[in-house]
Amino acid sequence: MYGIPDTDAFIFDHCNKSMGQCRISAERYPLWKRACPGLNDIGFIRLGMLRCISLVDSGRHFLQAAEEVHEEQCPLSTYFKSLKSPRRVRMLEAVEQQSYDIYSETLSSHGIDYLKSFPELNDYTVLAADGHFIDHACHTEKGRNGKVYAAGFIYTLNLRNGLLRPFSLITNGTRRHQEIPVLRDELKRENRTKNSTQKCLYVYDKAVTDYAFWNNQIEHGNLMISVLKENSVATFVESIHFDTSHELNTGIESYSTYENNGIRFSIVNYRDPETKKLHRFITTLPGSINPGTIAMLYFKRWTIEKAFNNSKSNLKETKAWSSDNNSLKNQMRLTAMSYNLLRTVEELSKIQDPELIHPSDKKYTEDLEKRQQAAKKRGGFVNPLFFNERIARISSYTIRAVQNAIMTGKSLSSFINALVAKLVPRVNQIGEH
Template sequence: MLKDLPLSEHIHQHCNESMERALLAERHPLWARSCPELKDIDFIRLGLLRCISVVDSGRHFLQTNEQIYGQLLPHSTYFKSLKSHRRTSMLEAFEQQSYHLHSETLLSQGIDYIKAFPELDEYTIEAADGNFIDHACHTEKNSKGKVYASGGIYALNLRSGLLIFLCLVTNGTQRHQEIPVLRDHIEKQNKGNNSSQKHLYVYDKAVTDFVWWDRQKRHANYMISMLKENSIATLVESIHFDSRHEINTGVEAYSVYELKFLRNSSSNHSQ
């Protein structure tokens, strides 16, 4: 990466490299297609530009894009592309490679926010949560004439600081709970994951399901959360720690607990 490139060129370079990697990652990607009216790489660039633009709507964005950048794009072409399942698959493949590229760059710069915990080197650690926003004005109503907030689950990589979109909960046409969607995402990930990398999720209390997470240990998936008030955990033993070390600032206790109906499961609890 050249340090003297302007930001726009950095973004353009990153997008091109991510697209090249995405095309090479699959033997015959079904999403690969030539679209002269709106190329995939331009579709991605427009999406990034819209995210950082101060606009009120998609039409406002196209008008601003024409006035500032001199690019005339027919409304029908742009809005139809937003509904394309092929472009959705393309973005998923592109996003994975973009994430890997950013991770490689940060690693080469020595970025590791949890390097003080070498015992976690084998883990991918992500703090995840659902995020919902008002539905789009054109969201189709369901059979009862209702629409809902739309959103998905995002995960923050605690090692690199990169944020990634995990899965869609709802587009606003139906009401869905995020935890069943998260479970489905993890189960799907289990089927296609041949890596020996362990995965540690940090989530709120809603994700607590001792039986389900106990089964996830066979896939090296683990979870950290706050203990629910109605949970009954039995103290196994207290663990000694150096309270004077700066890494333990704010920690009052470090102990192992277990549930009576899950003798083989234990959870660390700190206050």
Template structure:
């Protein structure tokens, strides 16, 4: 009886709906991933991923909220719920399911490459080289997790569960996440992750953009010698420099704002490093540390600024996907939760260009970017980007909140090209207006969007 009702519920969620269109790449990805026979006797992998994506999409903080919401979706709801909370919790904490989720993330990334634009195309000296960023973020523990910090005699991190996402700057999406519940420094977390056989830090020729907390000269020297991978970060004031040698700065438009370029030696390294000093349009002086000597100094400064894309990703996860708190208390459950958020972000990133049958840009966000670029350097809403870099910011760093609202409130709507053309495209072009023929009219109230799909 329960299985029948669960099947009926999933049929309603995925029968020619907007949600089904969003989930379509998952079915293709699962067909390329080996699944253990014992997985999914009650809740199969397709439904497990669908419910996880839906929870992120709706921004539901608690499992109780989602289960009750699903209960009310049934036309003839009985006393018992279609899915017990314990069933979902057990599935979330399954290592076997985690292996399948990893495979799905990898398959979706391959599918996303021909769909998503290359955000770093045209940067001199970079070519097709992989560019990734990483930085730490934290999740609050679940209500069932009892923290015991080192001060209390335990090993738990006082800030919460630490997550170390690895962000692909070319595609604008995160590719992997390393989770740590113990109280450990970011560099130790990076070294732990590097021990995994399929760690992204083992890939050749990657340019890494990292925070100052990840300055570990021995680690990055080894990566450069063995893999040809280099890094860019902000200079740390406490880092000891033994000697400096000036590198001539070429007269190149891409070097606009460069004050100095130095070859330096660090007390903590036997290899040469580089210190680039840059003055922004607004008069701030910033120093960048790198072991990459192949890039123009102005490009070094520009690339580090693209780390902001990762911060925008964190903003989407925490404020829109309700990812600020762990769903379970076991490490495996937290890891699977993060894999599900990777899948959700990938699906939404692919959904807009796929459903609208072309690469559509968020014109509203781009207009704001252009206004900030045209502002005087001392204007409060100006930008620090050099003028040559403005043309490279043609793709927004964040999934538009208006787009997220469309999928959040219209996930049960009957899918059709007309629906996407009439209600999704205008959100990218004219915010909450109904379409190109209504430019200049008064925006509709936000609550109106929730009812749009019913009229379609």
């Protein structure tokens, strides 16, 4: 990675590597492969990532910046037609998967694992999932009721490494969003090719609760954690034994099996030792999983909101590129690829010196210590699991550094060194109760 001469070249190299992996993994000649002299696929992906990372207001603004800043000339018609191409959609779907795998292997090879405190989850891919909505495109046609709505997507965030994945397009803005039916349909589609022995755990908000659907998903290796709806109707069946002395189960009051219309699931009652507030979680995980793990994973679900905040606040991805569904699918995948580039850069900078941490991690630890002292005065304490490493929001400094490096041609190693220079000494943690 450090041998790449500049940041733009690194992006180009990564696109090439991802494309190469697609061709290796394909069982036959990819149907989406085609020579396009006007704008080849690598150029299309690279331009898309540059658009996501650059601070631009529109496609036209980006193409002007690409010509004047990056010396890249691409006719308007060629660029906008390529965004709507069904072939490009299939191509980018394959490339994004390989890009994600490459970044995952990179982070794993450097020992980055934010779920290492939960070894019982080693066999699971743990994904925080949520809908993400942005302004509709300027020329979005009004629906039958004469209104337009926000354009919407579903993303997942891997809670082990912090990488983002596009899951499904919800709406282009011509109709009101229906998030959960889209989620169910996409899972059913994936099940046709998914290996059922691969366990995938989805952590979603309470809107996802559907007893019959998730009960059927167990055979496909798909499980879920959510917060229990206040009006849920279920019958108590039996208590589930758990180790009350284990630190993972701090704050757990009960762990039980419940039933609704013959479908069984587990409910966890967790009382926050700091606030004394009761939280109730529902899951289809087996009873062998610690209930404290289930509670903590739901709290970690909010990490995906930080990714959305990065996208909107730092990358200015607040508006749909088009009302065309193919364009929106491409936007969704290019956004994820760009975010993962930034995430990987920041994670690699943070591990250069084990004695140093990111300023945001220091601030978070100091805030926890203040909360700990305040909680002790009230007779409580902060759950010690909150003192574990967490997936932090990508810093604005890192994102600006990448943007500037692309514009100035700065080498990847030089700006990563600049990021390392911003690290600070670790805070002596108390974290005891």
